[in-house]
Amino acid sequence: MNEIATGVRRLGDDAVNFFLIEGEAGLTLVDAGLPAHYRQLAALLGPRIRDIRAVLLTHAHIDHIGLAGRLHREIGADVHVHAGDAAMLARPVTANGRWKAERSLLPYALRRPAALRTPLHLATHGAFWSTTPVPASVAVVDGVLAVPGRPHVVVVPGHTAGSAAFHFPEHGVLCTGDALVTDDSIIGRRGPRIVCRAFTADSAAALRSLDALAGLDARLVLPGHGAPFAGSPAAAVAAAHAAGTA
Numbered sequence: 202m203n204e205i206a207t208g209v210r211r212l213g214d215d216a217v218n219f220f221l222i223e224g225e226a227g228l229t230l231v232d233a234g235l236p237a238h239y240r241q242l243a244a245l246l247g248p249r250i251r252d253i254r255a256v257l258l259t260h261a262h263i264d265h266i267g268l269a270g271r272l273h274r275e276i277g278a279d280v281h282v283h284a285g286d287a288a289m290l291a292r293p294v295t296a297n298g299r300w301k302a303e304r305s306l307l308p309y310a311l312r313r314p315a316a317l318r319t320p321l322h323l324a325t326h327g328a329f330w331s332t333t334p335v336p337a338s339v340a341v342v343d344g345v346l347a348v349p350g351r352p353h354v355v356v357v358p359g360h361t362a363g364s365a366a367f368h369f370p371e372h373g374v375l376c377t378g379d380a381l382v383t384d385d386s387i388i389g390r391r392g393p394r395i396v397c398r399a400f401t402a403d404s405a406a407a408l409r410s411l412d413a414l415a416g417l418d419a420r421l422v423l424p425g426h427g428a429p430f431a432g433s434p435a436a437a438v439a440a441a442h443a444a445g446t447a
């Protein structure tokens with residue numbers, strides 16, 4: 202199901218992606234979707250779900266961490282996140298279920314009511330009420346991670362303070378999370394770009410961080426939102442710079 206490269210599966214739905222990477226010594230999940238995606242993962246893997254050794258988070262926004270707490274609790278998977286996002290992961294929503302964008306969504310929604318489609322999707326898939334916190338996580342830093350797939354971490358702050366990309370040279374893929382997406386549903390634009398200001402902490406830093414990805418060797422760029430980009434990281438980064446900020 203959904204094998205987009207040898208040993209690489211795309212999971213999630215139209216609103217958000219996460220990825221399963223097959224390594225020699227087990228499975229690694231890059232990002233963790235929404236709580237409702239557990240059924241999809243369990244149907245795909247059956248008892249092999251226990252082979253998931255690590256959950257690597259590109260960042261700790263609520264649309265990417267849905268299964269992390271459950272996999273940590275139930276099968277002992279280590280959850281890796283950059284220190285800059287660890288506090289967010291430990292407390293993804295406030296006690297009354299509230300969660301905030303970086304800036305008000307109102308101007309976006311007034312211009313384009315469809316901007317609210319993704320927040321509604323998150324709500325109906327359990328993001329606000331069923332996302333369990335992950336109290337203990339492993340801090341990622343630049344370098345190679347000793348988890349299945351042997352990814353190289355590239356820290357790319359901007360979308361969040363602790364955003365990171367995961368490069369799997371043996372699989373030929375680069376997982377960018379929301380540091381570089383190919384679909385921004387809030388503004389209704391497709392193609393490689395950084396996420397609009399409503400959900401990006403520091404857009405200038407996000408654009409600068411892309412340069413750390415441009416030199417990597419991969420055949421597919423796998424974003425947190427939107428279709429895989431079938432080209433080099435350099436081409437995706439050039440397109441994102443051309444798209445600029447919104």
Ligand SMILES: [Zn+2]
Nearest residue numbers: 262264379425
């Ligand atoms: Zn996202």
